[in-house]
Amino acid sequence: MDRLHLMTVFVAVGEEESFAGGARRLGMSPPAVTRAIAALEERLGVRLLERTTRHVRVTEAGQRYLDDARRIIAEADEADEAAAGSNAAPRGHLSVTAPVLFGRHYVTPGIVDYLRRYPGMEVNAMFVDRVTNMMEEGIDVGVRIGELPDSSMRAVPVGHVRRVICAAPSYLAAYGAPQTPEQLAQHTIVQSAGSSTPPDWRFASAGRVQSLRFQPRLVVNSNDAAIEAVRQGFGVTRLLSYQAAPLLASGELQLVLEDYATPGIPVNIVHRDSRQGSVRIRSFVDLMAGRLRAEPILRSKK
Template sequence: MDRFHLMNVFVAVAEAESFAGAARRLRLSPPAVTRAVVALEERLGVRLLTRTTRVVRVTEAGARYLEDACRIMMELDEADVAAAGVNAAPRGHLAVTAPVLFGKLYVMPVIAEYQSAFEQTSVSALFVDRLVNLVEEGIDVGIRIGQLPDSSLRAIRVGQVHRVVVGAPAYFHEHGVPERPEDLARHRLVAASGVSPTNDWVFQSASEKRTVRVQPRIIVNTNDAALEAARRGYGLTRLLSYQIAPELASGELRAVLTDCEAPDLPVHVVHREGRHGSAKVRSFVDLAVARLRADSALGP
């Protein structure tokens, strides 16, 4: 059988998690779908699917092959579009993810600009403070803050941020300014679990790395909440530099312990597609990279 046909049938079965569902989608008979999957597994010499009476699941090898097969099929579709002379017009649905506050401040403006420029596209945004698996959750483009684990994702660095301890001028007037990380024990602290998942705050001076065990009076699960507490003069909090850039610029908040901040965290735009990826992804990545690299809050 034709290799592309076998691949196309396998993808349909894997996505539908059903031979019957794939048969309906492809307008083939169920026996023809079964024969195609068996032929593909025999050709590759590996089991791609596990079958039970109720459901069909991809094996570990099947999951890897599914990712590659989807990419190949998408590249073939893009080749067809390019040959037709309309490759320059992004179209279709794009899924994007980013941390919550970063998405609000930096990614939404990019999405609005992108969608206004390419009206044949639609965009969904998943803003969450957790590591999103682009493959498993069907995401096209993501923004990652921090060191990247080894993966097959393509990554473009667009800047860096760092953790900053901040408080309101009124708070410092009443409670004083900490001169050393150890002085934090005498201050009211608010911890954002997304930025500081533990009570160990790490600082880095020219000569040494220091870890301070802090005792927050308030622990919140959103950065916005910690920021609001600091704005109101309740106490000190530790956030990423981009999250409090406007407040630092206006003087509403003041940074302390700046001579012993932890090392910078890189910011990357990541995606799954290669050099010949879809026009919708390439266009969004190019726009996001340009806008983020131009933002002074993300460093030089």
């Protein structure tokens, strides 16, 4: 069998963790998928998958091969696209990631626009409030909020967001609004414990940045839950400006301590760097960058 075909089958089974799921993705019969995996393992002389009655898991060797196979398939696709010409309409599959609320409100409309423009494309969107390893998880494009570490990824700046502190009008009417950061210690704190949320709250004043840590009465593992708690009048929380924007606009939340706001946090679209430049990735990044740069919520650094 063709080696690239065998790799494609293995990637589908490994990502789906199922022979049947891989077969459905590729439009193949389950027996054909089973034969392809057996042929690949025989050719390599190593077991790539561990099979049980309920699950399929990649082995340690299989995980290394899965990462390499994804890269090789992507480079082959890019070579085809480059040969077909930069004006060819994108076709195929694209994987995209972003934080949950940002993905829901700002990335999903862009994905819908993209799919309407390019009928030959399919998109898998994974919205999670954690930093994904795009190479290991086979993701083509991601939206990152925060400073970027050095990596092989290419970054396209699209704007800034900022951290804001807010509470419901009913809470502020009952307990008063804090006038200084230190006064937050006397208030009910609701804090999200997401992996991208630092525990220290930072404030800017007189040209310097001050970090404070408060004892929260409620800790939740999602920004949605923190927003809902304070919307109901239970305490003060810290959010990113885009997360709070709808409720600030409706008057359900109010900002506090605005004079102590820290500088904006960069927002970037990141994607794999490649020599050929994938038409699929390039067309999506161009569309999404244009949409995000036009969003008012991303324009201010202050």
